[in-house]
Amino acid sequence: MVNKSNNKNKVIIIGAGLGGICTALRLSKIGYKVSIIEKNESLGGKITSFSSKGYKFDQGPSLITLPDYFDEFFKDIGENINEHIELIKLNPMCRYFFDDGNKVDYFSSLDLMKKELDKVGEDFQNFYNFLSIGAKIYELSDKTFLNFPMGRVPKNIKIGDLIKFPYLRTLMSYKSLVNKTFSSPKIKQIFERYPTYVGSSPENTPGMLFVIPYIEYAFGSWYIKGGIYKLIESLEKLLVENEVEIIKNCVVKNIQISNNKITGVETSKGQISTKIVINNTDISNLNKYKNQKLNENIDDYSLSGFVLMLGLKKKIDLKHHNIIFSKDYKKEFDDLFKRKKFPEDPTIYVCNPTATDESVAPQNCSNLFIMANSPATSNIWTDAEIELARNKVLNKLKKINIHLEKSIIDVEKIQTPNYFMNQHNSYGGSLYGKNSHGIKNSFFRHPNKEKTKGLYNVGGTTHPGGGTPTVIKSSKITTDLIKNDY
Numbered sequence: 001m002v003n004k005s006n007n008k009n010k011v012i013i014i015g016a017g018l019g020g021i022c023t024a025l026r027l028s029k030i031g032y033k034v035s036i037i038e039k040n041e042s043l044g045g046k047i048t049s050f051s052s053k054g055y056k057f058d059q060g061p062s063l064i065t066l067p068d069y070f071d072e073f074f075k076d077i078g079e080n081i082n083e084h085i086e087l088i089k090l091n092p093m094c095r096y097f098f099d100d101g102n103k104v105d106y107f108s109s110l111d112l113m114k115k116e117l118d119k120v121g122e123d124f125q126n127f128y129n130f131l132s133i134g135a136k137i138y139e140l141s142d143k144t145f146l147n148f149p150m151g152r153v154p155k156n157i158k159i160g161d162l163i164k165f166p167y168l169r170t171l172m173s174y175k176s177l178v179n180k181t182f183s184s185p186k187i188k189q190i191f192e193r194y195p196t197y198v199g200s201s202p203e204n205t206p207g208m209l210f211v212i213p214y215i216e217y218a219f220g221s222w223y224i225k226g227g228i229y230k231l232i233e234s235l236e237k238l239l240v241e242n243e244v245e246i247i248k249n250c251v252v253k254n255i256q257i258s259n260n261k262i263t264g265v266e267t268s269k270g271q272i273s274t275k276i277v278i279n280n281t282d283i284s285n286l287n288k289y290k291n292q293k294l295n296e297n298i299d300d301y302s303l304s305g306f307v308l309m310l311g312l313k314k315k316i317d318l319k320h321h322n323i324i325f326s327k328d329y330k331k332e333f334d335d336l337f338k339r340k341k342f343p344e345d346p347t348i349y350v351c352n353p354t355a356t357d358e359s360v361a362p363q364n365c366s367n368l369f370i371m372a373n374s375p376a377t378s379n380i381w382t383d384a385e386i387e388l389a390r391n392k393v394l395n396k397l398k399k400i401n402i403h404l405e406k407s408i409i410d411v412e413k414i415q416t417p418n419y420f421m422n423q424h425n426s427y428g429g430s431l432y433g434k435n436s437h438g439i440k441n442s443f444f445r446h447p448n449k450e451k452t453k454g455l456y457n458v459g460g461t462t463h464p465g466g467g468t469p470t471v472i473k474s475s476k477i478t479t480d481l482i483k484n485d486y
């Protein structure tokens with residue numbers, strides 16, 4: 001039974017996702033006694049892995065962007081990133097397949113990218129304009145939004161930074177900005193995909209999200225040798241070295257509050273006294289932890305996903321990252337965001353890590369992580385719905401001449417939105433918490449600090465938002481708030 005009474009400088013972190021782990025390490029380095037509580041057997045939250053018969057799958061994020069943010073984190077805790085993980089830059093970053101049989105390789109080098117743009121009749125000046133807009137958004141965001149608590153304006157902001165910010169473009173819809181910037185239907189389709197990376201619709205999100213494709217292009221798409229989960233394995237070793245208490249297979253029942261101050265947490269293994277609690281679970285869980293009524297609307301939440309992981313007894317000729325587009329993009333988005341159903345003709349993402357790293361599958365074999373967007377839902381997927389979605393995904397692969405007969409499938413695992421809901425306590429299986437539709441949802445994520453004294457948040461559903469680099473920034477912001485308060 002867990003029963004600790006001395007709560008001086010003690011911090012309890014609920015959830016061992018990337019944000020919780022990074023915050024635990026930052027705080028332990030500056031003298032706090034940290035315990036991290038995880039409901040599952042393994043750490044990492046949505047960054048998790050699955051292995052079978054020599055095939056290793058990343059079940060969550062499959063790429064790294066903004067590697068400098070990771071480097072900054074390791075330096076903050078007195079470590080050298082190169083001693084823990086090996087980053088490999090991918091080029092091309094992705095191969096896009098279109099329904100008419102054409103394809104575009106999205107290169108990180110401008111000379112090769114220009115050739116791809118020429119193939120589809122896109123003016124390179126338009127691509128340059130995209131980079132210019134994205135750079136202005138990112139530069140101001142990095143000086144404000146990404147490094148400070150919500151609503152706090154740092155003193156080092158200059159008038160010039162504010163003047164050159166593209167206000168009008170960031171406030172128009174993302175889709176309108178794409179249409180205004182590019183002329184080629186294929187390039188428009190590629191760029192309209194990016195809001196789905198935060199589970200949102202290009203039609204309903206503001207142009208501010210132009211920063212997402214800019215970040216990927218400007219800072220590259222990276223892979224961690226051995227799989228993204230190698231990051232979590234390395235960080236878990238550092239938790240142990242820094243004497244962070246790790247409590248696995250433990251469910252938090254409620255957060256204890258008296259006179260608007262944190263007093264402890266009640267868990268499935270007993271009560272723990274503390275004055276500081278950090279919530280690293282989906283923000284939708286906060287009311288439950290505080291014994292308050294859950295008041296959530298599923299329509300406010302970002303997309304979930306249908307995932308098919310396949311270990312194959314042969315090499316598949318694909319790039320590391322691949323997108324196979326649907327024929328009718330508008331109909332697909334209407335299925336997802338208006339009709340709230342798995343699309344009739346889904347766009348699918350295929351990660352083929354053996355294109356870069358042969359260590360993650362047996363010799364001359366492949367492991368594919370395949371994902372199609374699906375609405376968040378509290379309904380249970382039936383076997384018939386799962387089989388229908390699986391067939392749609394496999395039929396999509398046939399469109400690019402990849403036929404996966406039963407005889408070559410060595411390993412198969414399926415995840416529906418129900419998995420993300422049950423395994424990670426994500427509302428409706430949503431992958432990114434609230435969607436980014438409208439100005440409020442895009443610019444005002446849930447704060448890192450609650451009004452209850454001693455209660456904080458960190459992670460992808462908290463400011464500054466989803467994605468591994470921003471989650472790392474979230475941990476820095478939350479750590480700084482606690483340092484200032486205690």
